[in-house]
Amino acid sequence: xIRRILHNFATRLATALLSxxxxxxxxxxxxxAGRGAVSLFVxxxxxxxxFIGLLGGSSLIFLAPTHNVWHLLAxxxxxxxxxxxxGTATVGALRAVPEMYLxxxxxxxxxxAFFSINTSLLLGRKREAxxxxxxxxxxxxxxxxxxxxxxxxxxxxxxVYYYATYVAYGLPxxxxxxxxxxxxDPKNIRSGFGHTVRExxxxxxxxxxxxxxxxxxxxxxxxxxxxxxxxRAVGVLSVGVALAEAIWIIPRxxxxxxxxxxxxxxxxxxxxxxxxxxxxxxxxxxxxxxxVLCALPPVVLITVFGPEFGAARPVILVLAxxxxxxxxNMICSSYFAGIGRYWVxxxxxxxxxxxxxxxxxxxxxxxGIIGAACATSLSYFACTAYLLRxxxxxxxxxxxxxxxxxxxxxxxxxxxxxxx
Numbered sequence: 033x034i035r036r037i038l039h040n041f042a043t044r045l046a047t048a049l050l051s052x053x054x055x056x057x058x059x060x061x062x063x064x065a066g067r068g069a070v071s072l073f074v075x076x077x078x079x080x081x082x083f084i085g086l087l088g089g090s091s092l093i094f095l096a097p098t099h100n101v102w103h104l105l106a107x108x109x110x111x112x113x114x115x116x117x118x119g120t121a122t123v124g125a126l127r128a129v130p131e132m133y134l135x136x137x138x139x140x141x142x143x144x145a146f147f148s149i150n151t152s153l154l155l156g157r158k159r160e161a162x163x164x165x166x167x168x169x170x171x172x173x174x175x176x177x178x179x180x181x182x183x184x185x186x187x188x189x190x191x192v193y194y195y196a197t198y199v200a201y202g203l204p205x206x207x208x209x210x211x212x213x214x215x216x217d218p219k220n221i222r223s224g225f226g227h228t229v230r231e232x233x234x235x236x237x238x239x240x241x242x243x244x245x246x247x248x249x250x251x252x253x254x255x256x257x258x259x260x261x262x263x264r265a266v267g268v269l270s271v272g273v274a275l276a277e278a279i280w281i282i283p284r285x286x287x288x289x290x291x292x293x294x295x296x297x298x299x300x301x302x303x304x305x306x307x308x309x310x311x312x313x314x315x316x317x318x319x320x321x322x323x324v325l326c327a328l329p330p331v332v333l334i335t336v337f338g339p340e341f342g343a344a345r346p347v348i349l350v351l352a353x354x355x356x357x358x359x360x361n362m363i364c365s366s367y368f369a370g371i372g373r374y375w376v377x378x379x380x381x382x383x384x385x386x387x388x389x390x391x392x393x394x395x396x397x398x399x400g401i402i403g404a405a406c407a408t409s410l411s412y413f414a415c416t417a418y419l420l421r422x423x424x425x426x427x428x429x430x431x432x433x434x435x436x437x438x439x440x441x442x443x444x445x446x447x448x449x450x451x452x
Contacts, residue, residue, distance in 0.1 A: 046168050047167055047168055047171050047281070048278045048281045050168070050171040050172050050174075050175045051171055051175075051274070051278065052274070052275075052278060053175040053179075054171070054174055054175050054178060055067075055270075055271060055274045055275075055337075056336060056337060057175065057178045057179060057182055058070045058178070058193060059267065059271055059337045059338060059341060060336075060337060060338055061182040061183075061188045062188060062189075062190060063264075063267070063338065063340065064263075064264040064265075064267035064268055064338075064340040064341065065262075065263045065264045065267060066189075066190050066267070067266075067267035067270060067271065068258075068262070068263030068264055068265070068266035068267030068268075068270065069190045069263055069267075070190060070193050071254065071266055071267060071270035072254065072258060072263070072266060073133070073136075073137070073190075073193070073194075075251050075254050075255075076123055076137055077137065077140060077141050077144060078247065078251065079119065079247070080115055080116055080119040080120070080137075080141040080145075081141060081144060081145055081148065082244045082247050083115045083119060083244065084108075084111065084112045084115045084116070084145045084148070084149075085244070086111070086115075086244075092104055092108065092149060092152040092153055092156055093152050093153075093155050093156035095156070096152075096153050096155075096156025096157050097156060097157065097158075101153045101157070101212060101215055104153060105149065105150075105153065105212075108149045109146065109149065112142065112145035112146065112149065113142065115145075116138050116141045116142045116145060117138065119141070120134050120137050120138040120141070123137060132191075136191075136194040139198075140194065140197050140198065140201070143197075143198065143201045143202055143205060144197075144201050146205055147166075147170070147201050147204060147205045147208065150205065150208035150209070150211075150212060151163050151166055151167070151208060153212060153215075154166075154208065154211055154212065154215075157215055159211060159215070162211045166204045166207060166208060166211075169203075169204050169207075170200050170201060170204045171200070173196075173199055173200040173203060173204070174196050174197060174199075174200035177195070177196035177199050177200065178192065178193070178196045181195075181196065245378065245381030245382060245384070245385055246381045246384070248381075248384075248385050248388060249381065249384040249385060249388050249408070249411045249412070249415065250408070252388055252389070252392060253269070253388075253392050253396065253404035253405075253407055253408055254266055254269065254270070254404075256392045256393070256396045256404065257269055257396060257400070257401060257404050260396055260397050260400070261400055261401075264340070265400060265401055267340075268340060268341055268343050268344050268347070268401060269344075269347060269401040269404055269405075271333075271337060271341050271344045272344035272345070272346075272347030272348050272351065272401070272405065273347070273351065273405075273408075275325060275344070275348055276322075276325065276347075276348050276351040276352065276355050277355065279318055279321040279322055279325065279355055280318075280355070280358065280359075280362070282314055282317045282318050282321060282359065283314050283318055283358070283359035283362040283363060284362060286310050286311065286314045286362070286363060286366075287362040287363055287365065287366035290310070290363070290366045290367065290370065308429065308433050308434070311360070311363045311433075311434055312433070312434055312435060314359050314363060315356075315359050315360060315434055318355070318356055318359035319356055322352050322355055322356050325348060325352070326348065326349055326352050328345070328348075329345075330342040330345045333345055343401070346402055346405075347401055347402065347404075347405045350402060350405035350406055350409060351405050351408060351409055353409055353413070354408060354409030354410075354411075354412035354413060355412075357412055357413055357416045358412050358416060360416055360419075360420055360434060361380075361412070361415065361416040361419055361420075364416075364419045364420060364422070364423040365377050365380070365419060367423060367427075368419075368422070368423070368426075373426075376419065376422050377419070379418065380415045380416075380418050380419040380422075381415060383414050383415045383418045384411040384412070384414055384415035385411070386414075387407075387410050387411045387414040387415075388407055388408070388410075388411040391403075391406065391407030391410050391411065392404065392407045395407050
């Protein structure tokens with residue numbers, strides 16, 4: 033498992049570096065206000081994609097091993113079109129945005145939704161190499177097109193981001209169909225098309241509700257800051273959040289592999305020892321990465337992003353404890369999702385929201401983006417405390433099982449030395 037996690041981590045590291053390039057390009061060439069506008073657009077797209085997961089999402093990974101992928105693809109696509117259309121209309125009704133903004137929001141959310149659906153099916157069939165390649169390709173194309181537009185063509189306006197996103201998701205989407213056509217049908221298909229649709233809907237509602245609620249914890253503060261401050265403040269906040277959350281490539285690499293293995297496992301508890309061993313290394317790696325990030329002085333942020341973004345360092349420092357604690361959250365969450373106990377993750381995110389909403393309401397008007405970071409970290413601690421308690425009860429383990437051991441560090445060093 034560790035070797036596969038390292039491969040997945042390498043992919044996510046490459047993706048994170050390229051994503052950092054995207055953040056740098058938009059911040060450096062568009063300024064804080066432009067970066068804020070891009071962040072709000074990305075957040076709007078993410079909201080629509082969340083609701084698309086109510087008939088797809090992680091359930092596509094869960095059902096792909098035992099179902100015809102084309103039976104899963106059709107309802108997921110249909111639902112995506114409905115959600116993107118209704119969601120775009122809702123954004124237009126709630127916020128004063130240009131008509132062209134809405135057209136881009138609809139089109140790009142559809143393209144991103146189709147790409148997410150296709151790659152989830154590939155991952156569900158354990159085509160991890162194809163999944164990793166497409167993931168890196170998408171971000172590389174986005175960074176590359178932005179670089180050409182901003183630096184080569186001196187085209188430095190927010191709409192450039194929209195056009196770059198069309199290329200970044202459109203080309204990899206076409207490639208996904210090539211990989212899907214190569215997938216064989218499972219030997220024992222459990223059900224026909226109609227039953228597959230109903231099963232997908234039932235699993236999706238249970239598994240994806242926690243993702244929708246978790247997004248509220250992660251990004252609700254953006255809308256509060258936009259309301260009480262301005263797009264510039266959102267831009268500074270988004271840079272701090274992006275740098276802090278980039279560290280999550282470590283726990284997300286672990287959680288994704290763990291989830292896929294649990295979905296395919298007949299005995300859901302047989303690999304608990306291995307899971308805990310990887311979890312211990314995950315926590316240690318996250319802690320080390322957070323310490324390095326916190327050690328960066330403001331002058332580095334100013335030099336890299338511009339004079340407006342030195343204010344992002346306090347945001348990073350306030351987010352740091354929450355980023356560390358969320359590494360445990362992700363491990364526990366993927367465990368409960370893998371064994372089908374979605375309600376645990378749902379309750380966890382509700383706990384987080386009960387902290388997020390009042391914290392944003394009370395802290396952001398007083399402290400601005402620092403208040404937003406405080407609200408986010410408080411939410412992370414609250415939901416992780418609940419989820420960890422449930423995990424310890426379900427597995428009979430203790431908090432000490434998350435403390436790294438010497439033999440695991442030795443094994444990790446050996447794998448790294450071999451280039452695996």
